[in-house]
Each structure stands twice: as structure tokens, then as C-alpha cells.
Amino acid sequence: MALDDRKSDFTFVGTRPNRPDGLDKVTGRAKFGADAYAPGMLHGAILRSPHAHARIVKIDASKAEAHKDVKAVVTRADFADVPFKPGLEGEFYNVLENVMAGEKALYDGHAVAAVAATSALAARDALKLIEVEYEVLPHVTDVDKAMAPDAPVIREGAADYSVPEGMHPNVVRYHESGHGDLEAGFAEADLIIEDSFVTEATHQGYIEPHACLAILGNDGKGELWCTTQGHWIAQKTCAALLGIETSQLRVTASEIGGGFGGKTTVFIEPVALALSRKANRPVKLVMTRSEVFRATGPTSSASMDVKIGMKKDGTISAAQGIFRLQGGAFPGAPGDMTAMCAFAPYNLTNVKQIGYDVMANRPKQAAYRAPGAPMGAFAVESVIDELCNKLGLDPVEVRLKNAAHEGTKASYGPTYERIGLVETLEAAKAHPHYSAPLKPGQGRGISCGFWFNHGGETSVSLALSEDGSAQVMVGTPDIGGSRASMALMAAEVLGIPYENIRVTIADTATLGYNDVSHGSRVTYASGLATIKAARHAVEKLCERAAAKWGIPVDAVKWENGCAVPSGPNAGDFDPMPLADITADMGRTGGPISGHFEATPEGAGVSFGTHIVDAEVDPETGKTSVTRYTVIQDAGKAIHPTYVEGQYQGGAAQGIGWALNEEYIYGEDGRLQNSIFLDYRIPVASDLPMIDTVIVEVPNPGHPFGVRGVGETGIVPPLAAIANAVSNAAGVRMKRLPMSPPRILAALKDNG
Amino acid sequence: MKKFHVTTTVNGDAVEYLCDPRETLLDCLRDKLNLTGAKEGCGTGDCGACSVTVDGRLVCSCLMLGVEAEGKQIETVEGIADGDILHPLQKKMIEYAALQCGICTPGILVAAKSLLEKNPNPTEEETRYWLAGNLCRCTGYDKIIRAVMDTAAEMREAS
Amino acid sequence: MDYHSPASFAEASALAANATGITRFLAGGTDVLVQLRSELVTPDTLIDIKKINGVRDITRNADGSWTLGIAATGAEMSEHPELGRDWPGVVEAMDLIGSTQVQGRATPTGNLCNGSPAADSVPAMVAAGVTVTVTGRDGTREVAVEDIPTGPGKTSLAKGELISAVNIPARGENGGDAYLRFIPRTEMDIAVVGVGVNLRLDGDTITEARVSLGAVAPTVLLVEDCAKAIIGSTLDDASMEALAAAASAACNPIDDKRGTIAFRTEVAGVLAKRAAKIAYARAKGEDA
DSSP, X not given: OBOOSOOOSOSSTTOOOOOTTHHHHHHTOOOBGGGOOOTTOEEEEEEEOSSXXXXXXXXXXXXXXXXXXXXXXXXXXXXXOOOOOSGGGGHHHHHHHHHSOOSEEOSTTOEEEEEEESSHHHHHHHHTTOEEEEEEOOOOOOHHHHHSTTSOOSOTTOOOTTSOTTOOTTEEEEEEEEESOHHHHHHHOSEEEEEEEEEXXXXXXXXSOOEEEEEEOTTXXXXXXXXXXXXHHHHHHHHHHHTOOGGGEXXXXXXXXXXXXXXXXXXXXXXXXXXXXXXXXXXXXXXXXXXXXXXXXXXXXXXXEEEEEEOTTSOEEEEEEEEEEEOSSSSOOOHXXXXXXXXXXXXXXXXXXXXXXXXXXXXXXXXXXXXXXXXXXXXXXXXXXXXXXXXXXOHHHHHHHHBOOTTOBOTTSOBOOSOOHHHHHHHHHHSHHHHSOOOTTEEEEEEEEEEOOOOOOEEEEEEEOTTSOEEEEEOSOOSSSHHHHHHHHHHHHHOSOGGGEEEEEOOTTSSOOOOOSXXXXXXXXXXXXXXXXXXXXXXXXXXXHHHHHTSOGGGEEEETXXXXXXXXXXXXXXXXXXXXXXXXXXTTTSOOEEEEEEOOOOOOOEEEEEEEEEEEOTTTOOEEEEEEEEEEEOSSOSSHHHHHHHHHHHHHHHHHHHHTOOOOXXXXXXXXXXXXXXXXXXXXXXXXXXXXXXXXOOOTTSTTOOOOOTTGGGSHHHHHHHHHHHHHHTSOOOBSSOOHHHHHHHHHHTO | OOOEEEEEEETTEEEEEEEOTTSBXXXXXXXXXXXXXXXXXXSSSSSOXXXXXXXXXXXXXXXXXXXXXXXOEEEOGGGSSBTTBOOHHHHHHHHTTOOSSOSSHHHHHHHHHHHHHHOSSOOHHHHHHHGGGSOXXXXXXXXXXXXXXXXXXXXXXXX | OEEEOOSSHHHHHHHHHHOOSOEEEESSOTTHHHHHHTTSOOOSEEEEOTTSXXXXXXXXXXXXXXXXXXXXXXXXXXXOTTHHHHOHHHHHHXXXXXXXXXXXXXXXXXXXXXXXXXXXXXXXXXXXXXXXXXXXXXXXXXXXXXXXXXXXXXXXXXXXXXXXXXXXXXXXXXXXXXXXXXXXXXXXXXOSEEEEEEEEEETTEEEEEEEEEESSSSSOEEOHHHHHHXXXXXXXXXXXXXXXXXXXXXXXXXOBTTBOHHHHHHHHHHHHHXXXXXXXXXXXXXXX
């Protein structure tokens, strides 16, 4: 048989059909995390620490346990004893510590006990009956203060081998990379700018709070329904924390109401399972919004120093950055990612970056869309903008001059294959937005952004039905329309209509392991796996056709949904459609399915360039974003409408991060703004339409050229908006969010 | 604790339930009537995912008690389609890909339907302000606003 | 929590007077339910006053004044064909609170009784000279809006007392009012600063003025110095600057998650000028 590995002209891919789950989602029948019910179900609730840092002296749950409506109370003693290891090596331990405090409560909102009762109200009431004695300890929530010599120690021995001698125990991982001779590079510069930047922690802000329904018996067998980006990681982690075998826990992913990285780990799921095991009844546990903010993972806060030298012609001669990221009371802040992404868009001779992972008394950070990258881009692209301003250079031309391309040695080490940064910059230069006149009081900003993208462990099964339709089982929860993309790719290979393919997110019992829906990997990796699984099925279809025709299988090829004879000696037969082959597959060799399991490695890095216009009220410091254009390389857009949606969503989240969103802690270490009233995500009236340009520079690592598109879109906005605001206000903004009080204060300081 | 017997009408159906006075209308819709289309995104009236109409008035069902529903006419996302015929807004939301995760979609649909009943020809600004209480974290609102405005245009032509 | 839905204010008052523990009245519920849900305040007694006859009425009286029922919502005020023509500042202030959904439930009475210094409708009502009728066990009394709040979350209402009507004065000739607030977003925030201005003209000259500030002190302020700054002027640049200075000088704000002392103090002056311009234009019968 003949199958081209690479494809460039498409029938289904690139079209914009309705998503398969559309009807369910517009009628209210789609089942999200909190929409499940089980007979005999109890409701859980979690008691949380009001202190930022405190030793738990005693927990007395006797009154709660004695209450008639309460069927179980759990504390740390009800979980497995997972061994402590330093750094991220001990991730099961870290997750256990996070889902239920051990000796100490490490942040405001840290879980200390949980109950299951006959109603949600009864469970909440029962929490008040649990008495916890705390010994309050000194706390620290700021990253720079957490690194200072006199900072309270959050946990001794958490640092891994990478941390240099002499650092505070709160510094738990260290990253350093780069190449060239910095000193020589800075000596060549005509202008050097060195500055410091700060970003606050922001939350992914998914509208659906964490929710699950858990059933676990003393026989070690369990069922878990939860809203998650990755149910296999939930399965593996919950099993470890409960001390049961992984395969005995079946996890089903609900429809997911947003994740953006924040649903890549577990919070309440192990607690619900522990309650269920103790009560021997199903337990539903749903977080309140306040719990989501206080106790699930926001992104890291960051403190950064960037120094860049530029020649008069715009050439960057040297660049260095130091990135300190605070990730809560556990290892995991992506200081390494920030460092590696910060200068990645540029072809630099001399570059060095250092990243720190720092613990503080805040909730354990979780991934948030290109974790770590937006902060670094904010610092680096702000300095580049300032260099352009000072040297009188066009910001797009300067970025083009320094842009990385195929063959560039990346700042973080590898050599780029075919990439699309230059194409996005050329598109920006040509876009009407870039040359549109600005009104008084407005400023324009641009920024580039980079994200690695990811492959990850992936399994897909595809089964054909007798009537010629196909079902595809994928294991990556659909967080933004991926079932449509999978169906389009399967349709492309099988040659049957999109509508004849049903894509299901399989549970953990019905498919092999799948990594989380993160790293912009779904359309790339599950897409690649779907294509390969479909091709596997096509091989079998060709075999059946060859047998029917009595010709060798390599004389049959697959074209437009039909087996056709191929080659000079194949003979003359009419094309045999897929449905004709599947109709009697039971008699011609049995069911026809295709499978693929692997860890694809060719994710293909991604770049974007954003253009933003902002207007600043000089009397109040209030910013409005008046125009926004996203230009990004998608490799190949499978469903262009959903690619646009990713671009727009990333930009909107970036606008929130840049202007108004922040975690605000009081002197007491408590989170001050744990509701949407004061954690201010953009509302519809805050935003303009967000224009998009899809650039397609095919990824050599994917059969159709796909690059992930989900994350890169949040990398440029912080910097692009900061540049626009700084240019509008006439003063450089170095701290996010650029809230009106900060802008007004900067304007005043600037006279 | 004393429970209250409430008789009300949801999507044209007469229903009744027993509720604790602390339970919200949203709790009652979801937990007692199994109408889980309305979502709890915040519980504080800030996200709009629980939007319903009560006697024709758009409200957050998390900001109304279950006991207050006595004798009211309540409409939820489950009542928007006419049998198997989708409301034009529902069709446009799918067509425009005006949803990614879909958790805000029920609230957006209830709110947008309420807008178009009051103002068949809203400007972009009016649409954005009307929907300001419906948070969407996925889409940046662009495709939602386009879908609502295009629906309005189509409904005006059809009438 | 006990829930009651009395049929009269007298009954409501008696219920509250005889209740033990925490009592709350339920009108629109947009504050009561948030506090209940977040377990900030779980009342022992909740008295729903929406089943009392006439509480949703918006009535223009013979003398041109207005009486609002205590359950008339922001949406109903905005939709009223005439109220907004007389008192655009009061109606717009109420309309700024929360979302469309919140507007369907929230009431100015609730906004007032919640006792927040950042309540949007309150500075507008204070500027407009609005009073409320308070019903207690001994009958009713009329109280100026500015005398209701006594501190964050606190009011001057005694046990067993509740507001039973909102009385807005007759607009009269050559008057105009306006309310502006500052929020970081375009919607859905609590005011960081709010300014209500109500004035009357004789020709081009301001003869009467009331200026009220929100979110810059423990209670909403009625600032006489602001009024003095513009009375007798034609709202020229000098009087505008005097107004802004008086507004800023009256501020006694706090630093919190919503704004800083410096920001609130500065922006109070900015908004006072902007609101005064709008009120002035309205008094002249111009579109604003």
C-alpha cells in the first residue's frame, strides 16, 4: 500500500464545521464536574486554614463525627504515607501535603480536614464543629522577601541538587543556561538598558470550580468522575495518595469548564475518595469560588532583572536575565521555563538566563497557559521596546533583525528546525493595524512570544462500524473544541465525512495512558495519534480490499474514502468504498480498528507577534485597550475558527493579567480578593474585538504540519500592553498589573 | 431546621420542592429539580453562569432564595429550545464557535435571549454591557458578541 | 435561619423587634445572599419584605416628588419613562450597580441599608436630598439618606425599624444631577470613588448645590465645602478647581485592595469636576 506521510492539500482539514458537542452545550445537557449524581450520594466539604503559616497542634473532630448528618470526617491520617523527597522528585508527597495539610498549614486556605454529610448545607455546617488548635508561625508571601536571609523557612530540605550552596532553604530549584561571551557582547553595545520588573500572581480563572464525585470501597476499587485536564494523572496520583492500585481506580473526565493549566493536578479528588472509603458511600465534592482562589494553583509571582545591549542598527549584542518565581509553599514554580523562554525569539550570540524556584506561604502554583513564559516576555520585551525608543528604531524592524529562524541556536540550547517567527513579524508589518494612525492619548505596543509546545504520552483507538462510520477514542479532555479537530483529521485520513465520525474522551479503563491536556499538545499529539490510528485502520481496509480482489496489498491504495488499485499490474477494479469493506468485515477477518500509542517528540515550537493600542486617562490612570491584533504561527490550522478562539482567549487573559488581575495578600498573609468581584477578570464591555491572523509554517514533526496553538497567545500580551501603555502614558510601567492607582502614581512621579 | 414547600413553574412545567431557607434558587434547580443547565461559577452574582429569568426578569439564580420562587414563572437554559427546534441564538453560538469549554454558555444564552426580547437591534456596545455580568474566560467574548448580534440581525429579518 | 414574609411593614417591624440573634430584611437580596453564601452573616431571622403591598411601585406625587417602594429594582427605575428624566443621576447611579442580572433584583433601599461607603446609589440620593420613611414599632419617621449609614456595615436604624419608602424631592426648575464613579473595569466593580452632584441654576449661575462623595470615608459624605465652591459660580475653571480641591480635602479614605489613599483623594477631585459639568449641562437642559 502507498501512504504519503506528509500532506499539504486537504479535503476536511481547514474547514469549519460545527463542533460535535455543540448541541449538548447550548441546551444545558452537557455534564460538567458538578452535574453528576449517584444513588446514596453524600456531600463533602473541606475545612481550611485561616492562617498563612501555622503548626497544627490538635484537630478535634469528635463533635462533627457525633452529628447525625455526618457520615465521615477525614484528616491527614486517612491518607497513605507517601515518602518525602526533595524538589519535584517528591511530587506525590507535595500533592499530598497540598490536598491535606500534615504537621503545618502552609497557606491561607490550606485544607486541614474534611467531612461528608447528607446534604451540602449539613456538610458546611459540620465544618464549624471541628476544632483546630493552631500555633501561628511567621509567614512570607513575597518572592524577594522569601529569598532574604531572615525569611521564615517553609520547609527544610525541600531544595534539590541544582540549588547553589548558601541560598535560603526557600529556594528549591535553580536553572542557568545560555551561550557566548556576555562581557564581550555588552562591550559591543551602543546602548545598554538594565531594569527590574515585577508581576503578581494571577489565577487561570476558569468559570467552573473544581468538582468531583468519588466512590471507593475497602476492596480498593474505585470510580472517580471529575473535571480535569488529565484523568490518567488524576488516576495515578489519587491511587498513590490513597494507597490503592492505579488500575483499580477508574477515572472519567467530565466536560471541563475551563482549565488553562489549572486542572492538571488534583485538589479535592483524593479527599472525596478518602471520605467515600470511610463512609462507604459516594461523595460529591464541589469547591466554592473562594476555595478555588485560595487553595488551587494560581500562576507564580515574579521578580526579574533584565539587561540587554543593542547596537545603533538594532542588533542585540548581549542579553541576560534573572528570573525569580514564587510558586507557593511547594517546589514547582517555573523559573526554568521563564528563563528558557525569555530570549527564545531571538538569534543571540551572547545570552545568559538564570531562573529560581522559590517557596512562599501561598497556594501551590499550577500551570497557567505557557507557564512562566509571559512574565519573562514582559521583562525582556519591555527592555527591547525602551531600547527601540531610545535609539529611534522601529520595534518590528528591530525584532525582524534579531529574529530566530531555522538553524538558529536557541537561547536555551537546541537548534531550531523550521519556525515561523519571521513570518509573524512580516505579517505584523503588513497588517493595517500597524500603520493605522493613533489618536492623542493612545500608544501602540508590540511584542513577540515563544512557547515550546509539547508532545507527551498519547494513546488513541479508532474503531470502524459496519455502516462505515467511525468512532475515535482519545484520552485528552476536550478543553476547547478538540473533538472537532480530531474528527477532521480522522476524516481526512479515512476519506469519510466529518459527521460520520464520533470522537469520545475515553475513561482510564478503556484506553491506554494519556498525558494531560496541556503544553498545547492535544491537536498535535492526539491529532498525530488519531492520524496514525486512522492510517492503521486504512492499512487493514486495504488488506481486505486486496483479498477481495485477489491482488497483493501493496497494489492497493486509499483514495477519497475508497480502496483503489494502484500500480501497473494491480488490475482494473472499481473503487471500493469504506462502507463496502466494513459491511462484511465480520466475515472477512473481524472488526477493523486502528491504534496508536507513543510519545511523539516533534511538537514544533511556536511564535506569535501581537499589536496593541491602548488609551490612558491621564487624570485617573485608567487604561482601555482600543485595538488588538494577534498574529501566530499555527503550523496548520485544523479548525481555523477554534484556532482563532485560542488566539482571542489568550489575548483576553493577557489583557486581564496586564491591567487588573492580581493576588492581593494582607499583612496577615490572607488572600484579600477571593471572589470575582475583586479578582477582576475582563468582562465583555472591557474588550474590543480581537483580530487574528493565522500564519501557517508547517511543523515538520506532524503529518499535517500542526503546531500547538493554545498557549503561545498569552505570552506576548503582558509586554505588548505594557509597551502600549508606557508609550501612551510617557512613562515606563515595570510592575503588573498596571492598575489605575499604579499608572496614576507613575504619572505623578514622572511629573 | 424547618423546610419550606415551594410550588412554582419552571419552563412551563408546574414543579414543587422542599427547601431549607438558606438554599438558593440555583441549589433548588440543580439539586432538587435536576435542572443542571444553570451553573454555579461563583455563588456571589459575579459570573452570570446561573442566569435564569424570573417572571421575565433576568437574574442570577444564586442571588435568589429557593423560597422566593413560590408562584413565579422561571425560565432556564433547558427551556430555550422549542422541542427539537433550537432557538436562533443556540444555532449561532454553535456556528460561530462562540463557546470553547461551554460552562458560561447557558448563562450567556439566557442573558442574550433576554437582551433580544428587550432590544431587537442592540449595538455592539449595548450587547457588551448587557452581557458584562456573564464572565467567559475562554473566548475573549469576540465570537459571542458576533453571534448575538448576527442572531439579532437574522431575527429582525425573519420578523 | 427562620424565613418570614410578612404582609405589612408593621408586621415586619414586630417580627424584627421580637427576634433574637441576627435579623436581616430581604429585598433584592444581592448583598444578603452573598453574605449568607460566604458565611459572613448567617441571619437567625430573615424577613422577606417583597410580599408587602405596593413595595414595587414607583409613584410620582401631586407635588412632583417621587415615592419609591422599597423593592423597586434598579432595572425598574431605569425602565421608568419619567423618573430618569427628573433624576438622571439617581437612576444612573443605581444602574451602575452590578450586572444586568443584579439590576433585576437590587434596590436602592438595600444598597443604603448594606451600609457600604462605596454604595453607588447613596451619594446620588444624598446629593438629590432623598429621604426615607422608617417604620418602627412606634410608627414612622422620615430620615435623610445621609443620616442612615453610621459606618461600614452599620446604620442608624434601631432594632425593629426598617425602611418602608424612599422619597425623592420634586425636581423643580433648572435643576440637574449626575453621579460618576471610578472603577478599574467598565462594569462589575465596586466604586473606588463615587461623586454625586445636584445643582440648580438661575440663568448661568449656580444657586443651589449638593455634592456627595462615596468610598472615600467610613460613610458617604455630604460635602458642604464642595457646594460652596460652586454656588454663585457659572462653573468656570476657578470654581471647578475649588470644587476639586474641596472634594479631595474632604476625603478620609483607606488603602485597600480597591485603591490607595492617594488615588482616591486625587480622583475624587477629578470626578467631582466631571460630574458637576454633567449636572450643570442637565440643569441647562442640554444633553449630557
